[in-house]
Amino acid sequence: MSGALDELIALMARLPGLGPRSARRAALALVQKRKVLLEPLAGAMAEVAASVRECLICGNVGTGEKCDICLDPKRDGRTICIVEDVADLWAMERAQVFKGRYHVLGGTLSALDGIGPEDLNLPRLAARVEQDGVEELILALGATVDGQTTAHYIADMLEGRGVRVTSLAQGVPVGGELDYLDDGTITAALNARRSV
């Protein structure tokens, strides 16, 4: 086996959801489908590396300093939905029910993993609430211990700032991750949101 192929397999195995065996299968598929898969994928990766960046406002991914959602005048900046990561933002968008903007934390607080407020996109959230006339923060965090710890931290942090803090309620299963839920569940959870 060539060194380049070994290297490709080792890198593929570092992608989430791919173990050593599926990384080998994927690399072989790339070699065997050079024109229709390998070359377009190499090109798409180079393009993404050159063009995709993190939104300075919300932490979403996009192609400029501000993402499409932060730039869209039809999105309501007075309502901000807090998500753990960009995959959760995409899950919310697929449900097509939320018309506000987002704030991507980049994780949740975790005593076990040593993740504190300064490790998350929290300082920018405080500044945003202060400056942008935010009226409601919707916490769309998982119903895990860490997710709920993070929700309470945010509610405490913003107490007395005149912003309503709600959270997705009905339909988010205990221990469930947002990105696994179907659109209907997310819609129900959003419509039944409650004050924290």
Add this chain to the structure above:
Amino acid sequence: MSGALDELIALMARLPGLGPRSARRAALALVQKRKVLLEPLAGAMAEVAASVRECLICGNVGTGEKCDICLDPKRDGRTICIVEDVADLWAMERAQVFKGRYHVLGGTLSALDGIGPEDLNLPRLAARVEQDGVEELILALGATVDGQTTAHYIADMLEGRGVRVTSLAQGVPVGGELDYLDDGTITAALNARRSV
């Protein structure tokens, strides 16, 4: 979401073992680990596209007209192991028990899928047996209907050519794929091979 990222996700979802959700997760991981994952992976793909090709003798992947195994003088060219695909060849090599060379069919005969002898790397096999003084062909094909049909086709094709045709026996589970087996199972199957 940017067009380049959509394109990347669509291409990732075409890799074996990755569904739409894991393709999104993988693409996000690439964006978030640009320096340590995305850029090296794009580079490895370009390198593989430029350097990796199919061995003209056996169908293995390598960097020249002949693969490392076909070029290695320590490998015994009188014994050839027939495998369905390169992943199976790799599984045999990981077991470190076979010292001969290989022939990669690129699939199995399948009436259902309309795959006939001319769709596989079979004509080259006949020529190889004729020219290279092959004494034993070891069929390392799956214990599936199509795998066994292919085994019998090869045994019939080479009848009267003075080559011994054996097949992996003990240890290959019914309906099992070689690439899923552990090294010990492969070793046992090879050592207990029988004439077809």
